[in-house]
Amino acid sequence: MKPIAVVGAGAAGSMIVAELLRRPASSRTGIVWFRGRQHVGRGVAYATSADEHLLNVRSAGLGLHADAPGEFRESVQDHDRRVRASDFLPRRLYGEYLQASVQRSLDHAAARGHAIELIDAEARSLRQESDALVVEDDGGRRHEVAQAVLAVGALPPRTLACVQDDAWRSGRYRSDPWHLPEDLAPPKELLVLGSGLTAVDVILSAAARWPDARMTVLSRHGVLPAQHNDEPAAPSLRQAYLHEALLDTPRVRAWVGHVREALRSEPGVDWRALVDGLRAATPALWASLDATERGRFLRHVRWAWEISRHRMPPATARQIAALRESGRLRLIAGQAEHVSGNGPLTVYWRPRSRRRPERLEVDLAVQATGLDTDVRNTDHALVRQLVDEKYLAADPLGLGVRARENCQVVRPDGTPWPGVHVLGSLLRAEQWECTGLPEIRAGAQRIAAALRVPPPARLLGIVGGHIAQTS
Ligand SMILES: Cc1cc2nc3c(=O)[nH]c(=O)nc-3n(C[C@H](O)[C@H](O)[C@H](O)COP(=O)(O)OP(=O)(O)OC[C@H]3O[C@@H](n4cnc5c(N)ncnc54)[C@H](O)[C@@H]3O)c2cc1C
Numbered sequence: 001m002k003p004i005a006v007v008g009a010g011a012a013g014s015m016i017v018a019e020l021l022r023r024p025a026s027s028r029t030g031i032v033w034f035r036g037r038q039h040v041g042r043g044v045a046y047a048t049s050a051d052e053h054l055l056n057v058r059s060a061g062l063g064l065h066a067d068a069p070g071e072f073r074e075s076v077q078d079h080d081r082r083v084r085a086s087d088f089l090p091r092r093l094y095g096e097y098l099q100a101s102v103q104r105s106l107d108h109a110a111a112r113g114h115a116i117e118l119i120d121a122e123a124r125s126l127r128q129e130s131d132a133l134v135v136e137d138d139g140g141r142r143h144e145v146a147q148a149v150l151a152v153g154a155l156p157p158r159t160l161a162c163v164q165d166d167a168w169r170s171g172r173y174r175s176d177p178w179h180l181p182e183d184l185a186p187p188k189e190l191l192v193l194g195s196g197l198t199a200v201d202v203i204l205s206a207a208a209r210w211p212d213a214r215m216t217v218l219s220r221h222g223v224l225p226a227q228h229n230d231e232p233a234a235p236s237l238r239q240a241y242l243h244e245a246l247l248d249t250p251r252v253r254a255w256v257g258h259v260r261e262a263l264r265s266e267p268g269v270d271w272r273a274l275v276d277g278l279r280a281a282t283p284a285l286w287a288s289l290d291a292t293e294r295g296r297f298l299r300h301v302r303w304a305w306e307i308s309r310h311r312m313p314p315a316t317a318r319q320i321a322a323l324r325e326s327g328r329l330r331l332i333a334g335q336a337e338h339v340s341g342n343g344p345l346t347v348y349w350r351p352r353s354r355r356r357p358e359r360l361e362v363d364l365a366v367q368a369t370g371l372d373t374d375v376r377n378t379d380h381a382l383v384r385q386l387v388d389e390k391y392l393a394a395d396p397l398g399l400g401v402r403a404r405e406n407c408q409v410v411r412p413d414g415t416p417w418p419g420v421h422v423l424g425s426l427l428r429a430e431q432w433e434c435t436g437l438p439e440i441r442a443g444a445q446r447i448a449a450a451l452r453v454p455p456p457a458r459l460l461g462i463v464g465g466h467i468a469q470t471s
Contacts, residue, residue: 003030010043046095060085088313154371222333233270374398395429
């Protein structure tokens with residue numbers, strides 16, 4: 001039987017491969033892993049080498065496998081005994097941990113009879129051809145597989161529509177906040193569009209890289225993410241009651257009322273505990289909303305959810321506060337309407353609740369508006385092909401693709417695509433919260449359980465540290 005294709009080698013791709021390789025030796029799983037040209041396990045989040053880029057969750061519970069949740073923390077403690085479960089560690093350490101763990105899994109795999117083919121190229125297309133799936137990589141090679149997992153992360157950022165060609169061509173408007181060129185002239189005035197955790201990363205990097213730059217952050221509400229407490233808050237006693245109330249009334253306005261009531265009726269409870277307590281119930285709650293209510297959630301509540309749910313570690317919040325106090329960083333609430341120019345950029349933006357636009361002049365603008373999951377209009381070659389050829393059904397709200405509870409892809413005609421699963425950001429339409437490590441890990445487990453077990457196509461051995469075909 002043909003192998004399983006795994007497309008993408010960020011955290012999600014790594015977790016699915018590691019999960020598949022845990023199968024008993026008798027299953028002799030065959031995997032073709034399309035890793036692109038990036039370091040395994042890193043993806044966008046963990047490729048950073050900056051120590052100021054911290055995990056936004058505590059180090060406890062981030063192990064590669066759900067049955068060894070403390071493994072990451074323990075691996076860091078091996079080098080530094082002072083590390084505590086409640087610490088927020090640099091993301092680079094998590095990347096190192098993932099990379100080393102996956103390499104260990106791969107090293108054990110061949111000996112245990114699993115067959116892995118590592119492809120250092122991107123998957124360009126995936127098609128159903130009679131009884132096989134065929135993946136074509138960007139070198140033009142065809143790979144026949146029985147099943148496939150799409151773990152491609154978020155889509156490449158798209159430049160905001162208000163950005164004019166001259167601004168884009170000038171190189172002073174950067175729509176990809178993760179890959180700012182090394183040779184950018186130091187800006188005196190920097191504009192960051194967006195104010196979520198991505199913007200926080202940009203601010204911290206810019207503050208270190210350009211000590212003379214003044215920074216303006218522009219977003220609709222002009223609010224940065226809330227801050228984690230130094231220690232986790234005690235759980236709410238009314239959490240179960242709140243879940244039930246929310247599920248019973250799947251309407252956004254009612255939900256806001258229930259949350260307010262829960263906070264009122266339990267004086268002293270930390271709101272963070274209530275928000276964190278909703279994590280496990282989020283997919284069910286999201287599934288209970290119809291399309292109209294989802295639209296309402298996106299328009300009115302999303303920003304509040306994002307800043308409450310995706311919080312800054314305390315150390316990060318202190319750095320941001322210091323920048324604001326020193327006058328180097330300011331926040332403004334409104335919307336960019338027009339960005340033009342090829343020297344300094346001229347930005348017209350409309351302050352929140354006002355009609356008249358205001359004008360800003362900046363040397364550099366960085367778009368940090370969050371992860372794009374709208375597959376309807378993307379440059380991602382594989383996703384584009386899958387949508388155009390009607391293998392993937394786009395969510396009408398632009399939140400990703402349709403899938404079943406076990407992450408199996410649902411086609412535009414409503415039928416599941418046999419053997420094809422999706423993991424990570426593109427599941428936003430189905431699960432809402434789908435990018436956090438615990439959610440990805442749980443998804444990897446579900447998918448591994450759902451995939452049939454193919455025997456190996458051929459026996460492989462280890463060559464030059466990688467597992468490769470021997471015959
Ligand atoms: C800056 C940042 C910080 C974060 N911090 C945290 C955190 O602290 N805690 C937490 O729980 N979550 C965090 N997240 C959420 C994060 O999304 C997940 O933790 C995780 O990294 C997502 O992994 P992924 O594999 O789905 O996507 P990605 O990391 O984007 O990896 C996808 C990979 O697939 C590759 N790829 C794409 N298309 C193809 C193709 N056709 N063929 C081959 N390869 C392809 C891409 O190049 C990429 O390497 C953070 C996210 C970001 C962006």
